[in-house]
Amino acid sequence: MASINFIYRSKKEFAPLILRLLHKNEIDLFINTNYNCKRSFWFDSKNKKQLKYPKTNCKEALEVKSTIIKLEEHIFNKFNQDYNVIRIDKNWLQECIDIFFNRVSYQKQKTKELFPSNLTEYISHYIEKAPTIKNSKGGFGLSKSRIDDFKTLRRFLKEFQGKKKIKIIDVNLNFSNEFLSWMIDDKKYASGYAGRMLSAIKTICNDASFHGLETHPQLVKVTGYKTKNKHIIVLTPDEIELIKNTHFKLKSLKNAKKWLLFGCYTGQRVSDLLNITSNNIHMRNNLEVIEIKQQKTGKQVTIPLLNETKEIISDGFPHKISQQKFNDYIKDVCRISGIDTITEGMLFNKDSKRREYGLYKKWQLVSSHICRRSFCTNNFGTLPNYLIMSVTGHSSEKTFLGYIGKTSYDYAKQFKELYYKNQS
Structure with a gap:
């Protein structure tokens, strides 16, 4: 305080x-x-x-x-x-x-000298001072991905505004509706992505307001939003076994297979997963664990080294690869393993340069998120949520449940199974 x-x-x-x-x-x-x-x-x-x-x-x-x-x-x-x-x-x-x-x-006078009044120029100012902005980890400096978001937003706004520059004070409910309509209907971006960009605009305007620039009275009603992911792709235990039992000739795919399986048993984000080495393994009170500090949140998490995980790395840790290569290779790993169930999802179209809904073979929809989501989903209902969250580093149960896309039906089913299990 x-x-x-x-x-x-x-x-x-x-x-x-x-x-x-x-x-x-x-x-x-x-x-x-x-x-x-x-x-x-x-x-x-x-x-x-x-x-x-x-x-x-x-x-x-x-x-x-x-x-x-x-x-x-x-x-x-x-x-x-x-x-x-x-x-x-x-x-x-x-x-x-x-x-x-x-x-x-x-x-x-100070405001006039130091701060631009139009939106795109203020975004440039905000990006310049990014190293001094406090972040969610308690330190200073925006992440590269966050800065990239603001650069993308600036590019969108320059196209949206045309020759007439949008001022900070112009951001009201009418602007919000027009911008979202342009992003979704004209540019064909997903609603959730458009909502994320609007949220970034609100951040910029709030910063401008703090520094004395005049904002529209309706700014308080302008809000970004997130949409719920309706198509969460996970590997079932049977599909994980299929991958385990598939032989790969290419060293790159053998290595990616290791990372994929390792991720399904450790539940970490790909940014943390691909940085784990044997140096992260420790013996604590006769328990062998993996200890890491998560990049996104700064949380220290302790992951039990399961027998399945030990088997994966019994002949050595997989060698480090980039996130992009990991994303590419695991699609091939799943394709060769026969993970081809027809599945609803969103797939990037190279021609339209947009993610499009459709029915695809499951291996086509696989991405690095599948490791963490599979870990959460496959352990849900078997282990208490708080134990799963202690490994994944989720801060709240609401976020955790949203991440794996569970419905009221899943909770009812879990309740019934646990109820009769405790009665026996």
Whole structure:
């Protein structure tokens, strides 16, 4: 929890207050508020130590106390809003104070000098300051994939706006509807992807608003969204056995087979999976485990080394390959293994450069996500969800269940099976 202290440093009877903002061991900022008051409000004649709040022995002192308590509340609200989003520094604190005291002329001049008012130029500004933006891991700096998202968004908006530049203040409900319609109906992008881009626009506008740029009153109603994945592709235990028992001549496919099976028994994202080596294996209290720190979340997870996993790496770990090659090779692994059940799904069309719904052979729909999803799905109903999540690193059960696409029917079936199992 952050804390704020007001300090009267001057020996003069009338001087500005200094504000100190503290948070854990991360933040310790001092700044001149340029808010003047009397020294006598802050010191008791019997005690030389400064009071936390001014004495309220007169109307003027009461007004000072009321003002600084409101200022505290204003800064705390901004802090809670921005702590996980941007860097909290002196510039941030100065802006909070200036906004509170409505120092408009200063704020407008500063905003005009530092921040562009049109959307695409502000995205460029946001990308430039990406290393200073607080990320979800608690550090600073946006990921490369996140920066790429904003670069793609900038390209989309340049095409969408044509010659007429869209300003920050133009982002309202009408803009939202037109942009989504253009992305989905004209450009033929998936609804979920369009919603993701709209969410990125909202992020940009919120940042602009924080820095003093005027936004549309309807901005609060402009929201991005995610769509539920209706076509979740997993390998069943029988299909995993088929792959296990299939012989491959090419070394590249033998290696990809190892990674694929290894992933189905460890439940990790491909970015973590392909970085696991023998150095990640440790003996803890007579239990052999794999220990990794997940790249996306920064979580430390411990994965039990199952007998099936030991068998896969009994003759050595697979050698490292790129995510792209892994994606390509496992399609061939599944095709040769006979994973060809006709399955509903979305497949990328090279001609239209879009993912298109259809009925395809299952091996065509295989991607790196299949490892983690197969692990979750095949263990669901057999092991408690919290145990599966402790291995995968999912933060909430809602996210976990959405990831494997379980329905109310699945929960009812699981309930019935466990109910009668416990009765016996």
